[in-house]
Amino acid sequence: MNTYETVFIVRPDLQQEEIEKELEFFKNNIEQNGGKIIKVEPWGRVTMAYAIENYAEGYYFLxxxxxxxxxxxxxxxxxxxxxxxxxxxxxxxxxxxxKLNPRKDTGAKRYVKKPGARKPREGEEGEEFAPEAGEEFAAGEETTEDSAE
Incomplete structure (x- = not known):
């Protein structure tokens, strides 16, 4: 028998019972196929580095x-x-x-984004530079505030 480790991410929009059911399914599958579970670590809801299938967060399990x-x-x-x-x-x-050691808490904070709450991006409120009426820029001329002075 060899030792293995799996980490998987479950969709965040599932109910808590469904999330637990997914974990139990994989644990039972391992045991039914002659495996022996050493350790299970639910890491919880974590913000991912990039969106997967339009989800920015997921429930992680080890x-x-x-x-x-x-x-x-x-x-x-x-x-x-x-x-x-x-x-x-x-x-x-x-x-x-x-060695199969438990995950240590590194002290890093995990932030869960609240629905609808986000930080505005730079230039999002219409701060685009465009020539004023009747004014044109020559090719290669910069369109920043510093060049207008």
């Missing part, structure tokens, strides 16, 4: 388990065909090089 050499391929199929899973990764862990 599962460390022991299974046969062939099983990660089966687990990968289960992740791929599950519409609630946004992204996943399954990796083999070398027991000699890595």
């Amino acid at each position: 599962i460390q388990f022991e299974a046969s050499f062939e099983y990660p391929e089966e687990l990968t199929k289960r992740f791929r065909y599950n519409e609630n899973v946004l992204r996943f990764v399954v990796v083999a862990i070398d027991d000699k090089k890595f």
Whole structure:
């Protein structure tokens, strides 16, 4: 039996019961295929670095388990065909090089964006530079405030 680790992201618009059901499904699938779960860490709702399928956040889960050499391929199929899973990764862990330690809290703050709340972008309130009526810019001439002085 080899040691594996999987991290997967579940859609944030699911109800809490549905999110727990997804986690239980994958835990049961590992055990039904002869695997042994070592550790399960729900990381919670986290803002992603970039949007995936128009979601800026997702529920992250980590599962460390022991299974046969062939099983990660089966687990990968289960992740791929599950519409609630946004992204996943399954990796083999070398027991000699890595210790299976719990995730340490680094003190980094996790921000959850409130619906409708966002910071305005620079230039968003119509601060575009355009020639005033009757004024034209020559080719190559800059259109910034400094060049107008």
